[in-house]
Amino acid sequence: MLELIVAGFMCVALIFYAVTGGADFGGGMWDLLATGPRASAQRNAIAKAIGPIWEADHVWLILVIVILFTGFPRGFSGLTTALNIPMTLMLFGIVLRGAAFIFRKYDVKSEKIQSRWSTLFGAASFFTPFIQGLTLGALSTGQIRIIDGRLTTGFFAGWLTPFAIACGFFALALFAFLAATYLTADPSADPDVRKEFRLRALWSGSVLAPIAFVVFLTSKQGAPAMYQGLTQWWAPFLIGATLCFAIAALASLWLRRFALARIAAIGEVTLILGGWSLSQFPRLITPDITIYNAAAPAITLRLLIYALVAGTIILFPSLFFLFRIFKGKAVESGA
Amino acid sequence: MGMSLGFHIIFAALGIGLPVLMAISEGIYLRTRRPVFLELSKRWSRGAAILFAVGAVSGTVLAFELGLLWPGFMEKAGAIIGMPFSLEGFAFFTEAIFLGFYLAGWNRLSPFVHWLCGVIVAISGTLSGIFVVTANAWMNAPAGFKVVDGKITDIDPIAAMLNPASFHEVLHMTLAAFVATGFAVAAIHAFFVLRDRQNSFHRSALGIALALGCISAPLQIISGDFSARSVAKLQPAKLAAMEANYKTQTGAPLRLGGIPDSESQTNPYALTIPRGLSLLSTHDPHAKVIGLEEFPRRDWPNVRVVHWAFDLMVGAGTALLILSILAGWSAWKCRGVPDGKWLLRALVAAGPLGFLAIEAGWVVTEVGRQPWIIYGVMRTEEAVTPIGKIAIPFFAFTILYIFLAFVVFYLLRRQFMITEKPAEQLVTTDA
Ligand code: HDD
Numbered sequence: 001m002l003e004l005i006v007a008g009f010m011c012v013a014l015i016f017y018a019v020t021g022g023a024d025f026g027g028g029m030w031d032l033l034a035t036g037p038r039a040s041a042q043r044n045a046i047a048k049a050i051g052p053i054w055e056a057d058h059v060w061l062i063l064v065i066v067i068l069f070t071g072f073p074r075g076f077s078g079l080t081t082a083l084n085i086p087m088t089l090m091l092f093g094i095v096l097r098g099a100a101f102i103f104r105k106y107d108v109k110s111e112k113i114q115s116r117w118s119t120l121f122g123a124a125s126f127f128t129p130f131i132q133g134l135t136l137g138a139l140s141t142g143q144i145r146i147i148d149g150r151l152t153t154g155f156f157a158g159w160l161t162p163f164a165i166a167c168g169f170f171a172l173a174l175f176a177f178l179a180a181t182y183l184t185a186d187p188s189a190d191p192d193v194r195k196e197f198r199l200r201a202l203w204s205g206s207v208l209a210p211i212a213f214v215v216f217l218t219s220k221q222g223a224p225a226m227y228q229g230l231t232q233w234w235a236p237f238l239i240g241a242t243l244c245f246a247i248a249a250l251a252s253l254w255l256r257r258f259a260l261a262r263i264a265a266i267g268e269v270t271l272i273l274g275g276w277s278l279s280q281f282p283r284l285i286t287p288d289i290t291i292y293n294a295a296a297p298a299i300t301l302r303l304l305i306y307a308l309v310a311g312t313i314i315l316f317p318s319l320f321f322l323f324r325i326f327k328g329k330a331v332e333s334g335a
Numbered sequence: 336m337g338m339s340l341g342f343h344i345i346f347a348a349l350g351i352g353l354p355v356l357m358a359i360s361e362g363i364y365l366r367t368r369r370p371v372f373l374e375l376s377k378r379w380s381r382g383a384a385i386l387f388a389v390g391a392v393s394g395t396v397l398a399f400e401l402g403l404l405w406p407g408f409m410e411k412a413g414a415i416i417g418m419p420f421s422l423e424g425f426a427f428f429t430e431a432i433f434l435g436f437y438l439a440g441w442n443r444l445s446p447f448v449h450w451l452c453g454v455i456v457a458i459s460g461t462l463s464g465i466f467v468v469t470a471n472a473w474m475n476a477p478a479g480f481k482v483v484d485g486k487i488t489d490i491d492p493i494a495a496m497l498n499p500a501s502f503h504e505v506l507h508m509t510l511a512a513f514v515a516t517g518f519a520v521a522a523i524h525a526f527f528v529l530r531d532r533q534n535s536f537h538r539s540a541l542g543i544a545l546a547l548g549c550i551s552a553p554l555q556i557i558s559g560d561f562s563a564r565s566v567a568k569l570q571p572a573k574l575a576a577m578e579a580n581y582k583t584q585t586g587a588p589l590r591l592g593g594i595p596d597s598e599s600q601t602n603p604y605a606l607t608i609p610r611g612l613s614l615l616s617t618h619d620p621h622a623k624v625i626g627l628e629e630f631p632r633r634d635w636p637n638v639r640v641v642h643w644a645f646d647l648m649v650g651a652g653t654a655l656l657i658l659s660i661l662a663g664w665s666a667w668k669c670r671g672v673p674d675g676k677w678l679l680r681a682l683v684a685a686g687p688l689g690f691l692a693i694e695a696g697w698v699v700t701e702v703g704r705q706p707w708i709i710y711g712v713m714r715t716e717e718a719v720t721p722i723g724k725i726a727i728p729f730f731a732f733t734i735l736y737i738f739l740a741f742v743v744f745y746l747l748r749r750q751f752m753i754t755e756k757p758a759e760q761l762v763t764t765d766a
């Protein structure tokens with residue numbers, strides 16, 4: 001039971017990371033793809049949307065990792081050993097992206113320097129979520145074997161399979177869609193720019209469907225345990241609900257109901273990650289590591305849960321208030 | 336890992352120190368309503384924001400790196416000391432949120448609430464430092480678990496956090512952050528005051544930074560002495576290496592510098608102070624102090640590195656203490672911010688000393704703990720990742736950190752150059 005609660009918190013943190021940090025990555029992708037006469041207006045809208053809350057978004061990922069190594073230490077060591085290479089690559093992506101972003105914000109505002117940092121920022125925004133999708137996908141492949149606490153399949157198992165790669169592309173498309181949808185709903189952005197993001201949201205949202213289908217197809221071979229999960233009794237409901245949200249998001253984008261579209265997109269991402277977690281359950285690394293055999297002793301789990309609950313009670317209201325403040329029109333004049 | 340941490344610790348120290356300066360300055364502004372203090376806290380908050388952003392990135396890397404480099408260590412230790420890391424996560428979260436309020440809220444929050452946000456940033460920065468240091472202290476003085484037949488049982492994460500080394504390490508590290516930030520910031524502003532004595536912006540900044548540094552430095556020395564006595568109890572081999580003390584003896588002398596030679600167990604060219612070591616480590620000049628000879632050779636840390644690093648830290652600490660006394664004395668004499676030419680020059684020169692001492696101090700702690708990763712429980716070689724004997728990931732992270740270091744240095748410098756101008760304008764309006 002304790003394991004389940006901790007794993008639940010971990011899933012929630014992961015979902016928050018996807019809907020906040022994921023949109024940041026998507027913003028970076030659109031930054032790189034900004035074209036047309038309003039390219040720099042697009043970039044400004046993106047920078048403004050990412051700017052103030054960027055640091056807070058990163059915390060979700062740190063939280064996921066910290067919960068993992070406190071609550072499921074064997075899961076953490078298995079993960080970091082077997083997927084050492086992609087995770088190191090991902091860290092490179094995170095560092096380069098962060099550095100480029102900070103530079104863009106605080107370095108001189110010359111066109112040439114800015115565009116160089118923009119390119120790096122955009123490229124890292126593509127690279128990092130791709131690797132993240134790949135890594136999550138690799139956990140489901142069942143090709144990573146950890147027998148008697150020892151990794152037997154080397155450092156290349158799982159993450160180079162078609163299924164994992166399809167997951168990587170899925171993450172890319174999902175985050176691009178999410179970011180474009182958020183940007184259409186930003187009232188402070190230029191109306192023309194919002195129009196352009198509406199189109200982008202529409203087509204990136206539509207691209208999601210075929211990629212999702214490829215993920216599903218490759219999972220039969222590439223992630224049999226997950227495929228089985230997705231054919232259980234609850235799966236049709238889950239897939240149906242996800243589909244409803246996806247269609248609702250696209251429809252409200254079409255009808256220019258942007259606030260609604262944003263909610264639907266968040267719902268879609270939540271259900272996708274929630275569904276993935278359910279189909280993984282109770283495995284962390286398929287097939288050998290589960291939340292039960294990787295768990296820390298009960299006392300650690302219990303204390304961790306206290307800390308998580310207390311943190312949630314204190315931090316959520318402040319976070320909410322922070323978002324509220326930033327939604328105001330005035331741009332800070334001082335700092 | 337040593338490298339990443341050596342890098343991260345600089346942000347950590349600034350991340351503890353700068354918000355404190357920023358909150359003090361805004362507090363003074365609230366009382367005096369002099370605009371120069373408002374400008375100062377804005378300036379410092381911008382520095383804090385850059386460091387925070389880079390700190391977040393380097394912290395993310397660290398969280399993963401623990402597992403990427405030492406899966407064996409994390410597997411054993413995660414359940415025991417994951418707790419302080421989770422708490423650090425929350426402290427960091429709090430800091431991120433309130434720094435957001437602080438940066439965006441200059442015109443939107445009431446001045447007092449705004450200042451409170453700054454205070455919360457300072458407190459949560461300090462707390463994140465405290466939490467992780469307890470994790471490090473646990474590696475030095477493992478507690479809160481039992482080993483039965485090679486298996487870890489009876490885990491108690493609270494007892495692990497409150498291990499016997501926590502108190503002295505936390506105290507010493509928190510003070511170190513104040514000392515290092517205080518003197519580094521003072522050095523920058525002393526440099527500008529040297530150029531222009533009338534610049535009230537830099538004078539005020541110098542005053543605040545110096546006050547923080549000068550109050551913390553003497554306390555730092557006292558807490559260092561306390562640390563040394565705790566180490567003498569908890570890790571006598573580390574203390575012996577710190578002092579290059581090979582032989583167990585009563586009335587042991589203190590040896591400064593020298594070239595410790597573990598083969599002949601001597602320390603030629605050292606400056607020797609009779610009975611000094613016994614006096615310092617027990618406050619009794621005749622006490623018996625345990626030497627390295629009591630331990631099997633394979634349990635010795637690298638004596639030279641530890642001894643030299645220790646002398647470096649103590650040397651830097653002593654220099655900063657003398658400087659604090661001089662600065663305090665001349666501030667008392669002129670009832671204001673001291674601006675003697677030689678004092679300012681000395682302050683500029685002493686800027687890096689605090690950070691040098693921090694790095695040296697961590698080398699003492701970490702290298703002094705070797706060959707153990709968890710003192711007396713797990714050896715470092717048992718903990719390492721099996722991947723390519725660590726060379727590739729280690730190399731990769733090293734490059735990453737050199738890059739990040741460059742980013743920060745460049746940006747902070749740039750930030751200073753850009754913001755030079757408004758400062759001068761401010762002087763004219765203020766004076
Ligand atoms: C501004 C920085 C600074 C200064 C001036 C000093 N130290 Fe220090 N010292 C540190 C910064 C530091 C540190 C980096 O913060 C360490 C590393 C781990 C820790 O807890 O603090 C440390 C560790 C450390 C340890 C090892 C603790 C352990 O391994 O558990 C001892 C014995 C001392 N110090 C003693 C001293 C003495 C006797 C000083 C007096 C002159 C001194 N330090 C000045």
Ligand code: HEM
Nearest residue numbers: 337340341344467468470471694697698701702705708715
């Ligand atoms: C919570 C804090 C810390 C943890 C968990 C930690 C962990 C470790 C571990 C596991 C090792 C052994 C592996 C090795 O030898 O490379 C180590 C060594 C080392 N650490 Fe730390 N460390 C911490 C803080 C620091 C800091 C702040 C520094 C800053 C300079 C530092 C510097 C070093 C160095 C130089 C070594 C190498 C020692 C040697 O191999 O001789 N550590 N640390």
Ligand code: HEM
Nearest residue numbers: 346347350386387390391394395397398427460463464467
């Ligand atoms: C060994 C593992 C460590 C991990 C995983 C880690 C993780 C992190 C993370 C994720 C952050 C957030 C970024 C930020 O606030 O800037 C952070 C910041 C911080 N860390 Fe660490 N850290 C470690 C070691 C240390 C050590 C040894 C200290 C020592 C005192 C320390 C003190 C701090 C402080 C004070 C901050 C806030 C700094 C700021 O606000 O800029 N950390 N750390």
